[in-house]
Amino acid sequence: MAAAADDAKETARLNLDAVPTLELTTTAQGRVVMLRGLWTALALARRKKTLLGLVRALPRGDLAWDLTQVEKLDHVGAQALWRYWRGQLPRQVALTAAQRTLFARLATFDTTRETPEPAPxxxxxxxxxxxxxxxCDHLRDGIGMLGQFIFDLLRMARHPVRAPWREISANIYSAGTQALGITALTAFLIGxxxxxxxxxxxxxxGASTFIVNILGLSIIRELGPVLSAILVAGRSGSAITAQLGVMRVTEELDAMRVMDIPHGLRLIAPKVIALAVAMPLLVMWTNIVSLAGGALAAKVELGIGLKYFFSTLPGAVNIANLWIGLGKGVVFGMLIAFVACHFGLRVAPNTKSLGEGTTQSVVTSITVVILADAVFAILFSRVGFG
Incomplete structure (x- = not known):
C-alpha cells in the first residue's frame, strides 16, 4: 500500500502533458543547452520531428548541457542523447544522481558489448x-539409398503380401493421374x-512433308520424356521432399525409427516404384498430346491433313525410338524419386532447411535428368535411325 501511494504521488508530481523541449541559452559560463519536460519514449515519439529540427539547428562546437530540469528521463531518452554525444558525456554537463547512474550504465554497456567477428x-x-x-557425401548417401531399395525389392518379391501396395497406388495417383492436366497443356503448346x-x-x-519426321522423332525420342520429367520434378519431386521434410520437422521419422518401421520400405520404395510406373505413362500421354498439337499447327501452316500426318508417322519414326523414350521415362522417374527422397531425409528440423531442401531437390532433379538424357543420347546414338 505504501509503494502504491508513493507511485501515485510521483505520478501527480510529474506533469504528464509536458513535452520534451530543447533550448539554447547563453550564460556567464557560455552557451548551454537546457532540456526540460518528459524525455520518455512516448513523449519523444510524439515530438520526434520537432526535436530533430532543434537538434540539427544546434551550433557546432563545445556546448554545455543541463538536464537538471528534465522531469523524467527513461532509457530511450538517455540512449538518444548518448548517441548524439557519440558515446561519451560532454565536458560540461549538469545531471542529477539518477541521470548520472543511467548514463554510467550506458557507458558500461558500450564497453562490454561484444563486437561481431568478421566472417572468415x-x-x-x-x-x-x-x-x-x-x-561425395551426396553420392555416398545416394548409393546407400539405392542399395537399400534393392533389398526392399527383394523383400517385397519374397513376401508380396507385406508390400506397401496402398502407398504405391496413392503415389501413382498423386504423381501420375493428377499431373495429366498440366502435362497435357504444356505438351500441346510445345507441340x-x-x-x-x-x-x-x-x-x-519445299519439304513440308518432312514435318512428320521432325516432330515424330524429336517428340517421341527426346522432348516427351524430358518435358514430362521436368514437370514431374517440379511438381511431384518437390512434394515428396516437402512431405519427408515435414515428417522430419514433426519428428514422425524419429517415431517410425523408434517403432522399428523401416523408412526405405514404407517411404522410399513406394515413391520410387510409383514414379517408375507413372512416368512411362506420362511420357506416352505427353507424346500423344504434343503430336496432336504439332499436327494441328502443321495443318494450319502447311496444309497437311491430320489423317496423313498420323498415318505417315509409324513409317517415319522407327519403333525403337518409342521404346527408348519409355525407357527414359522409367529411369527419369526413379532418379527423380531418389533425389527427392534423398533431400527430404536430409532436412533439418527447422523451416529454413525445409525450404532450402525443396529448392535443392528440384534443381538437382532437373540437372540429373538432363545428365541422364545425355548419357542415353551417347549410348543409343546409333539406335532408331534406320
Missing part, C-alpha cells in the same frame, strides 16, 4: 574442396510451337 574469407580452392566433399517454327523453315525448301 574462404578462398576459391577451399570452396572447390567443400563442393567436392559435399558431392504447336515446335511445329510452327519447323514449318517456317520447311516452306523455304
Amino acid at each position: 574469407r574462404i578462398s576459391f580452392v577451399s570452396r572447390v574442396g567443400f563442393a567436392i566433399f559435399s558431392l 504447336i510451337v515446335l511445329s510452327y517454327l519447323s514449318s517456317q523453315q520447311l516452306k523455304l525448301y
Whole structure:
C-alpha cells in the first residue's frame, strides 16, 4: 500500500502533458543547452520531428548541457542523447544522481558489448574442396539409398503380401493421374510451337512433308520424356521432399525409427516404384498430346491433313525410338524419386532447411535428368535411325 501511494504521488508530481523541449541559452559560463519536460519514449515519439529540427539547428562546437530540469528521463531518452554525444558525456554537463547512474550504465554497456567477428574469407580452392566433399557425401548417401531399395525389392518379391501396395497406388495417383492436366497443356503448346517454327523453315525448301519426321522423332525420342520429367520434378519431386521434410520437422521419422518401421520400405520404395510406373505413362500421354498439337499447327501452316500426318508417322519414326523414350521415362522417374527422397531425409528440423531442401531437390532433379538424357543420347546414338 505504501509503494502504491508513493507511485501515485510521483505520478501527480510529474506533469504528464509536458513535452520534451530543447533550448539554447547563453550564460556567464557560455552557451548551454537546457532540456526540460518528459524525455520518455512516448513523449519523444510524439515530438520526434520537432526535436530533430532543434537538434540539427544546434551550433557546432563545445556546448554545455543541463538536464537538471528534465522531469523524467527513461532509457530511450538517455540512449538518444548518448548517441548524439557519440558515446561519451560532454565536458560540461549538469545531471542529477539518477541521470548520472543511467548514463554510467550506458557507458558500461558500450564497453562490454561484444563486437561481431568478421566472417572468415574462404578462398576459391577451399570452396572447390567443400563442393567436392559435399558431392561425395551426396553420392555416398545416394548409393546407400539405392542399395537399400534393392533389398526392399527383394523383400517385397519374397513376401508380396507385406508390400506397401496402398502407398504405391496413392503415389501413382498423386504423381501420375493428377499431373495429366498440366502435362497435357504444356505438351500441346510445345507441340504447336515446335511445329510452327519447323514449318517456317520447311516452306523455304519445299519439304513440308518432312514435318512428320521432325516432330515424330524429336517428340517421341527426346522432348516427351524430358518435358514430362521436368514437370514431374517440379511438381511431384518437390512434394515428396516437402512431405519427408515435414515428417522430419514433426519428428514422425524419429517415431517410425523408434517403432522399428523401416523408412526405405514404407517411404522410399513406394515413391520410387510409383514414379517408375507413372512416368512411362506420362511420357506416352505427353507424346500423344504434343503430336496432336504439332499436327494441328502443321495443318494450319502447311496444309497437311491430320489423317496423313498420323498415318505417315509409324513409317517415319522407327519403333525403337518409342521404346527408348519409355525407357527414359522409367529411369527419369526413379532418379527423380531418389533425389527427392534423398533431400527430404536430409532436412533439418527447422523451416529454413525445409525450404532450402525443396529448392535443392528440384534443381538437382532437373540437372540429373538432363545428365541422364545425355548419357542415353551417347549410348543409343546409333539406335532408331534406320
